[in-house]
Amino acid sequence: MNDxxxxxxxxxGGRLFHxxxxxxxxxxxxxxxxxxxxxxxxxxxxxxxLAYTTDSYVVDPIFFPGGDIGDLAVNGTVNDLxxxxxxxxxxxxxxxxxxxxxxxxxxxxxxxxxxAADAAGVRIVTGDTKVVPRGKxxxxxxxxxxxxxxxxxxxxxxxxxxxxxxxLVSGTLGDHGVAVMAARxxxxxxxxxxxxTAALHPLTGLLAAELGGALHVxxxxxxxxxxxxxxxxxxxxxxxxRLRERDLPVRPSVGAACALLGLxxxxxxxxxxxxxxxxxxxxxxxxxxxxxHPLGRDAAVIGEVTAAGPGRVALELLDGGVRIVExxxxxxxxxxx
Amino acid sequence: MNDxxxxxxxxxGGRLFHxxxxxxxxxxxxxxxxxxxxxxxxxxxxxxxLAYTTDSYVVDPIFFPGGDIGDLAVNGTVNDLxxxxxxxxxxxxxxxxxxxxxxxxxxxxxxxxxxAADAAGVRIVTGDTKVVPRGKxxxxxxxxxxxxxxxxxxxxxxxxxxxxxxxLVSGTLGDHGVAVMAARxxxxxxxxxxxxTAALHPLTGLLAAELGGALHVxxxxxxxxxxxxxxxxxxxxxxxxRLRERDLPVRPSVGAACALLGLxxxxxxxxxxxxxxxxxxxxxxxxxxxxxHPLGRDAAVIGEVTAAGPGRVALELLDGGVRIVExxxxxxxxxxx
Numbered sequence: 001m002n003d004x005x006x007x008x009x010x011x012x013g014g015r016l017f018h019x020x021x022x023x024x025x026x027x028x029x030x031x032x033x034x035x036x037x038x039x040x041x042x043x044x045x046x047x048x049x050l051a052y053t054t055d056s057y058v059v060d061p062i063f064f065p066g067g068d069i070g071d072l073a074v075n076g077t078v079n080d081l082x083x084x085x086x087x088x089x090x091x092x093x094x095x096x097x098x099x100x101x102x103x104x105x106x107x108x109x110x111x112x113x114x115x116a117a118d119a120a121g122v123r124i125v126t127g128d129t130k131v132v133p134r135g136k137x138x139x140x141x142x143x144x145x146x147x148x149x150x151x152x153x154x155x156x157x158x159x160x161x162x163x164x165x166x167x168l169v170s171g172t173l174g175d176h177g178v179a180v181m182a183a184r185x186x187x188x189x190x191x192x193x194x195x196x197t198a199a200l201h202p203l204t205g206l207l208a209a210e211l212g213g214a215l216h217v218x219x220x221x222x223x224x225x226x227x228x229x230x231x232x233x234x235x236x237x238x239x240x241x242r243l244r245e246r247d248l249p250v251r252p253s254v255g256a257a258c259a260l261l262g263l264x265x266x267x268x269x270x271x272x273x274x275x276x277x278x279x280x281x282x283x284x285x286x287x288x289x290x291x292x293h294p295l296g297r298d299a300a301v302i303g304e305v306t307a308a309g310p311g312r313v314a315l316e317l318l319d320g321g322v323r324i325v326e327x328x329x330x331x332x333x334x335x336x337x
Numbered sequence: 338m339n340d341x342x343x344x345x346x347x348x349x350g351g352r353l354f355h356x357x358x359x360x361x362x363x364x365x366x367x368x369x370x371x372x373x374x375x376x377x378x379x380x381x382x383x384x385x386x387l388a389y390t391t392d393s394y395v396v397d398p399i400f401f402p403g404g405d406i407g408d409l410a411v412n413g414t415v416n417d418l419x420x421x422x423x424x425x426x427x428x429x430x431x432x433x434x435x436x437x438x439x440x441x442x443x444x445x446x447x448x449x450x451x452x453a454a455d456a457a458g459v460r461i462v463t464g465d466t467k468v469v470p471r472g473k474x475x476x477x478x479x480x481x482x483x484x485x486x487x488x489x490x491x492x493x494x495x496x497x498x499x500x501x502x503x504x505l506v507s508g509t510l511g512d513h514g515v516a517v518m519a520a521r522x523x524x525x526x527x528x529x530x531x532x533x534t535a536a537l538h539p540l541t542g543l544l545a546a547e548l549g550g551a552l553h554v555x556x557x558x559x560x561x562x563x564x565x566x567x568x569x570x571x572x573x574x575x576x577x578x579r580l581r582e583r584d585l586p587v588r589p590s591v592g593a594a595c596a597l598l599g600l601x602x603x604x605x606x607x608x609x610x611x612x613x614x615x616x617x618x619x620x621x622x623x624x625x626x627x628x629x630h631p632l633g634r635d636a637a638v639i640g641e642v643t644a645a646g647p648g649r650v651a652l653e654l655l656d657g658g659v660r661i662v663e664x665x666x667x668x669x670x671x672x673x674x
Contacts, residue, residue, distance in 0.1 A: 011672075013560025013606075014665025018569075037573065038494045039417040039556065040390035042487070045382055053377035054429035054482060055465045060473075080376035092391035094431070094480045126482075128392045132672060136397075136475040143431045145391060145463075145482035150379070157375045219376065223350025232355075236374065269350075328351025335348075335469060 006101040011131025020129065024103060028110035029093065029124045031117065041125035043090060046149050051086035053077060054145035060335040062109065062140050064183040066175075066194030069142055070112035072271060072337060075199045076222065077146040078120045082201035083218045083274065085156045085208045086148030088120060093127040094143035099134045109140060120199035122146070152208050160216040161237035165305040166283035168276045170203055170290050171196070171298040172249045173226055174268035177336050178257045184335075189260070191253035198272030203296050206289050207276060214282035219275045222337055224328040226302075227266040229275060231313050231327045240309030243325070244316045247302045266315075267328045269336045277305065343438040348468025357466065361440065365447035366430065366461045368454065378462035380427060383486050388423035390414060391482035397672040399446065399477050401520040403512075403531030406479055407449035409608060409674060412536045413559065414483040415457045419538035420555045420611065422493045422545045423485030425457060430464040431480035436471045446477060457536035459483070489545050497553040498574035502642040503620035505613045507540055507627050508533070508635040509586045510563055511605030514673050515594045521672075526597070528590035535609030540633050543626050544613055551619035556612045559674055561665040563639075564603040566612060568650050568664045577646035580662070581653045584639045603652075604665045606673045614642065 009016040021037070055076050062069040074091065081088040093113065097106065117124050175196040182189050200220065207215050217237075221229040226248075234241050250258075250265045258265050272295065278286045283301055290296030306314075313325040346353040358374070392413050399406040411428065418425040430450065434443065454461050512533040519526050537557065544552050554574075558566040563585075571578050587595075587602045595602050609632065615623045620638055627633030643651075650662040 008671050009666075011560075012665055012670070014565050014604075015663070016666070017561070018664065037569070039420040040388040040423065040483075040485070042421060043387045043389055045387055050380045050382055051377040052380055052427060052429065052484065053463050054431045054480070056431040056433050056467045056480060058433060058467045058469050058473075083376040084379060086377065090389060092389065092482045094391045094393040094482070096393050096395060096433075096478055126390050128480075130393045130395045130672075132395050132397075132475060135472065136395075137478075138469060138473040141433055141474075141478070143391070143393060143465075143480035143482075145429045145431070145480075146377075147389065147484070148377070223348075224354070228351050232374070267351075326352070327355060328349055329346075329353070333349070334345050335467075 004103055006097045006099060006103060006131060008099045008131055008133055024107060025110060025129060028107060029114055031123055049150040051081045051084040051148040051150060053080040055080060056141060056143040057337055058141050058335050059180060059337050060138060061183050064195055065179045065192060067197040068109055068112050069140060070109035071116035072197050073142040073144045074113050074116035074120065075197050076271060076337060077144040078122060078199040078201060079220045081146050081148035082204040083220055085152055085154055085204060086150050088122045088146055088148040088201055090125045090147045091117060091122050092145045093124055095129045096137055096141040097131045098137040098139050099131055101139050154208060154213065154215060156218055158217060158219060158233045158236035161233055161239050161277045161305050162216060163239060163305050163307050164280045165216055165277040166280055166301050167241065167303040168286055169226060169300060169302050170274045170296040172251045173270060174250060174254045174258060174265035176271040177268035177333050178254050180336050181261060181333055182257060189257050193253050193257055196270060196272035198295055200274050200295060203274060203290060203293055207286060210289055211278060211282050211286060214279040217277035221273060221275055222269050222271060225267040225269055227325045228327045231325060234313050235311035238308060239305045240307050240312040241303060242306050242314045242316065243303035245318050247300055249298045249300050269333065341440050343434045343436060343440060343468060345436045345468055345470060361444060362447060362466060365444060366451055368460055386487040388418045388421040388485040388487060390417040392417060393478060393480040394674055395478050395672050396517060396674050397475060398520050401517045401532055402529060403516050404534040405446055405449050406477060407446035408453035409534050410479040410481045411450050411453035411457065412534050413608060413674060414481040415459060415536040415538060416557045418483050418485035419541040420557055422489055422491055422541060423487050425459045425483055425485040425538055427462045427484045428454060428459050429482045430461055432466045433474055433478040434468045435474040435476050436468055438476050491545060491550065491552060493555055495554060495556060495570045495573035498570055498576050498614045498642050499553060500576060500642050500644050501617045502553055502614040503617055503638050504640040505623055506563065506637060506639050507611045507633040509588045510607060511587065511591045511595060511602035513608040514605035514670050515591050517673050518598060518670055519594060526594050530590050530594055533607060533609035535632055537611050537632060540611060540627060540630055544623060547626055548615060548619050548623060551616040554614035558610060558612055559606050559608060562604040562606055564662045565664045568662060571650050572648035575645060576642045577644050577649040578640060579643050579651045579653065580640035582655050584637055586635045586637050
């Protein structure tokens with residue numbers, strides 16, 4: 001029976017640790033030749049600037065409709081690289097396991113990481129595993145860091161928004177946050193909602209290649225949702241933004257769930273959507289490009305940069321009123337990623 | 338009062354999260370210009386192969402004599418890069434905070450990370466912070482990943498040991514593990530023991546530059562200690578090793594503490610020591626090089642590679658007997674790093 005569970009000894013660095021590595025972790029994650037078990041991976045970078053990022057994943061529950069902590073951890077870090085316009089190349093994986101975790105759950109998560117990495121065309125090249133006693137973690141935490149290469153000379157970033165820019169979102173809002181929340185609270189939603197977790201570099205690659213210098217900002221609206229991410233961009237760029245509620249794409253099932261849960265989809269996390277700020281003359285082409293890919297088929301222009309300013313974000317409501325949008329205040333949805 | 342503690346809302350991605358970033362984390366960790374808060378750092382790598390590694394740190398307690406989880410997380414990842422013969426360049430930092438952690442403890446750990454990074458000449462270029470509810474983590478877990486550049490053409494690694502090689506250790510065994518264990522159990526040791534946490538790339542740089550192709554293996558004997566690390570090398574290289582107990586450098590205070598705790602210093606973790614396997618004719622020079630640096634002043638030859646073989650490690654005991662050394666079995670010292 002204990003053979004099926006993670007033991008404290010699996011984190012010791014000794015015999016049990018090597019058995020876990022050899023029997024479960026390395027076969028699940030290694031793509032191609034078995035990795036030499038040295039202290040670091042050796043890599044030959046292609047020419048160009050590199051992008052480098054890290055994210056830890058503590059989502060609760062670790063399995064949810066549409067994904068699990070494994071593909072979330074791969075896609076999330078791939079997306080952070082993609083938002084700098086980089087082509088993702090390599091990932092590291094750091095696991096913190098709680099004593100008593102079922103090995104088959106770990107295996108399922110690792111399998112999911114591997115499939116997500118294969119789908120995204122990235123290689124998991126280095127890793128680490130720690131075990132903490134029962135009650136000192138919550139089943140499984142995952143850290144991924146990632147390295148990508150910039151194959152363009154664009155200057156992208158939250159500080160690059162300019163007056164007149166159109167604000168695009170690549171699809172519907174709030175799917176991930178609602179899916180996780182419903183799974184955690186075991187809610188019976190009127191209609192099921194699945195996480196949108198996906199690797200977005202096909203979309204960002206398309207936009208960078210086709211729009212060139214008309215592409216100013218790429219960001220993925222994860223924790224804090226579209227509202228918080230746009231507020232960050234407004235502050236970073238020193239501009240004011242205006243959104244139109246009627247143009248925000250929200251699935252009816254997500255809208256209904258948000259109403260039930262008292263959530264605003266503008267603040268709910270997404271894990272397979274991007275925001276793009278583009279020069280006005282490029283907006284129609286950008287929508288067309290996004291919609292040409294399955295990940296962007298619900299893309300829409302949702303607002304624009306109105307002027308240089310202190311970083312105000314205004315939302316035109318359905319009833320014609322205007323509301324000022326601030327960052328998420330407090331923890332609307334803890335442990336969503 | 339609550340102003341002094343980490344709240345769940347600090348992990349939301351919203352306003353509290355940005356306050357924590359702007360007031361505490363970014364000022365503590367950023368070296369030089371404030372980082373643009375984009376999804377990834379942009380880096381210009383020097384020419385050469387890159388080394389890439391990751392490690393999570395879950396040490397209990399987070400503060401211990403000689404260091405804390407912060408400098409441990411910086412030095413540990415720097416050392417993983419150094420053991421491939423790389424010059425460490427950049428680190429990422431992923432923090433998982435337990436709700437209720439005191440902000441001043443977090444500040445102390447971040448300050449310690451910053452000082453360790455400055456001392457090692459590496460830059461912390463990207464990071465991430467998550468918060469989990471009380472009881473779902475143990476105060477603070479830290480992941481660091483790192484990138485370094487190889488400035489030599491040597492082939493180093495656990496599989497490069499050859500018959501005749503001499504086995505060197507750069508200093509005394511078991512200091513880190515005993516220091517952490519004594520702090521955790523609140524033991525009153527006859528003599529205080531401090532962790533040896535330190536960045537070892539000055540030593541590895543010296544050995545790689547001066548020994549060239551006579552340098553075969555570099556490893557830092559962390560979890561599982563010198564015994565487990567040498568067993569790994571023996572298996573990776575397909576060779577048998579012999580150690581001499583009389584040549585193992587152990588501080589009297591650590592020896593006494595190990596006797597008290599029923600530990601064998603050969604299996605206790607080190608965080609500022611390296612093992613080097615070098616061609617026999619280079620051994621004297623290697624010891625001299627190590628001893629020329631304060632981090633290597635207790636360096637010693639502790640054994641040799643006897644022959645090609647199935648990976649046996651033998652220990653010549655003080656009384657003339659011989660014992661076979663296996664990997665650490667089970668968890669002698671959990672959560673030591």
